[in-house]
Amino acid sequence: MKNKMKALVKKDEAPGFEYKEVDIPTIGPGDVLIKIKAATICGSDIHAFHSSPGIMHLLTLPRIVGHEGCGEVVAVGDYVTSIKKGDIVSPEPHIFCGHCYYCQTGAALNCQNMELLGHNADGVFAEYVKVPETDCWKHPAGTSYELGAIYEPLGVAVHGVLADDISGKSVAVFGCGPIGQFAIGAATVFGAARVFGLEVAPKRLAMARKMFPGVTFINPGEQDAVKIITEATDGLGVDVSIELSGNSAAIQQAFKVLRREGRVSLIGIPSKPVELELNKDIIFKEARVFGIFGREVWLTWWRVRNLLNTGKFDPMPVITHRFPLADYAKAIEMAESGAAGKVLLYPEE
Ligand SMILES: [Zn+2]
Numbered sequence: 001m002k003n004k005m006k007a008l009v010k011k012d013e014a015p016g017f018e019y020k021e022v023d024i025p026t027i028g029p030g031d032v033l034i035k036i037k038a039a040t041i042c043g044s045d046i047h048a049f050h051s052s053p054g055i056m057h058l059l060t061l062p063r064i065v066g067h068e069g070c071g072e073v074v075a076v077g078d079y080v081t082s083i084k085k086g087d088i089v090s091p092e093p094h095i096f097c098g099h100c101y102y103c104q105t106g107a108a109l110n111c112q113n114m115e116l117l118g119h120n121a122d123g124v125f126a127e128y129v130k131v132p133e134t135d136c137w138k139h140p141a142g143t144s145y146e147l148g149a150i151y152e153p154l155g156v157a158v159h160g161v162l163a164d165d166i167s168g169k170s171v172a173v174f175g176c177g178p179i180g181q182f183a184i185g186a187a188t189v190f191g192a193a194r195v196f197g198l199e200v201a202p203k204r205l206a207m208a209r210k211m212f213p214g215v216t217f218i219n220p221g222e223q224d225a226v227k228i229i230t231e232a233t234d235g236l237g238v239d240v241s242i243e244l245s246g247n248s249a250a251i252q253q254a255f256k257v258l259r260r261e262g263r264v265s266l267i268g269i270p271s272k273p274v275e276l277e278l279n280k281d282i283i284f285k286e287a288r289v290f291g292i293f294g295r296e297v298w299l300t301w302w303r304v305r306n307l308l309n310t311g312k313f314d315p316m317p318v319i320t321h322r323f324p325l326a327d328y329a330k331a332i333e334m335a336e337s338g339a340a341g342k343v344l345l346y347p348e349e
Pocket residue numbers: 042043044067068152153
C-alpha cells in the first residue's frame with residue numbers, strides 16, 4: 001500500500017483550507033483504517049473554513065478537517081475483534097476514552113478526554129482516516145456509502161428531536177437546511193402532531209416544501225412567524241423548538257414561539273454571543289433548554305437505523321451536490337449558498 005494520501009488540511013488560524021499530500025495514518029493495535037468513500041460538509045466545516053471564532057477553540061492545528069464520512073475498512077490493528085477488512089463503517093466523530101466519569105456513566109458523548117475528528121484528531125476529508133475500533137458504526141453489507149456518510153448529521157437531528165418527548169407535540173424547526181430537513185423527517189416519523197419549518201433561503205424552502213407536504217413552512221424574512229405559529233397553536237405556542245440555523249434572530253424566535261413549559265433544542269452554532277430575554281424567554285416560561293452537540297453513543301445511531309428501517313423517511317434527496325475533494329472550495333461555496341442540501345465530497349482521485 002502507498003504511504004501518502006490527499007487530504008484537506010486547516011494549516012493555521014487564517015481562513016481557508018489546503019488540499020495537499022500527507023502521510024497515511026499508521027494504526028495502533030486497537031485502531032481501524034478506513035478508506036473514505038464519501039464524506040459530507042457540515043456547518044461546522046464551513047465555520048472552520050472561515051476561521052469563525054465560534055469553532056476555532058475546538059481545533060488544534062494543523063489538522064485534517066471533516067467528520068461526516070463513510071468508507072471501507074482496509075486494515076485493522078492486532079487487538080481489533082469486531083471489525084474486519086471490507087466492512088462498511090461510519091466513524092463516530094466524538095472519540096471517547098471509555099474510562100472518565102461520563103464514559104463510565106453512559107454519557108460518552110461528553111467524555112472529558114474527548115477527541116473530535118476534524119478538530120483535534122485528523123478527520124475524514126482525506127483518502128484514509130484512522131479511528132479506534134470502539135468508534136466504528138458497522139453498516140450492513142451493501143449499504144450505500146452516501147447513506148453511511150449522512151448517518152452522522154442524521155444522528156445530530158435525531159438526538160435534537162428526541163432529547164425529550166416529541167409524540168403528539170407541536171414542533172417548530174428553525175432552519176430547513178440538511179439537518180433541518182432531517183429533523184423534520186425524524187419529528188414526523190417519531191410522532192410529532194404538527195410541524196412548522198422556518199427558513200429564509202427560498203431554494204431551501206422550496207426543497208423542504210417538496211419533501212414534506214404535511215408541514216407548514218414559513219419564511220420569517222417575509223412573514224410574521226411568531227403570529228402565525230401562535231395563532232395556529234390556539235394562542236399557546238409550540239411544545240418544542242428545534243434550532244439549527246445558529247442565526248441570532250432565529251434563536252430568539254425559537255424562544256418567542258415556545259409555549260410555557262416548552263422545550264428548546266439548540267443545535268445550530270452561532271458565530272457570536274446571542275442576547276436572550278431570560279425573564280420572558282426562559283424563567284417565567286419555565287422553558288427547558290437542551291444543548292445538542294453530536295449524538296448519544298450509541299443510542300442515537302440505533303435510533304437512526306430504526307428511523308431508516310421504518311421506510312417512512314428517505315433522507316437521500318437531501319444530498320443535492322457531489323464534488324471531488326480537490327474541488328472543496330466550490331463545494332463549500334455551494335454548501336453555504338442556501339441553494340443546496342447536503343454537499344458530498346469524494347476523496348478518491
Ligand atoms: Zn457534522
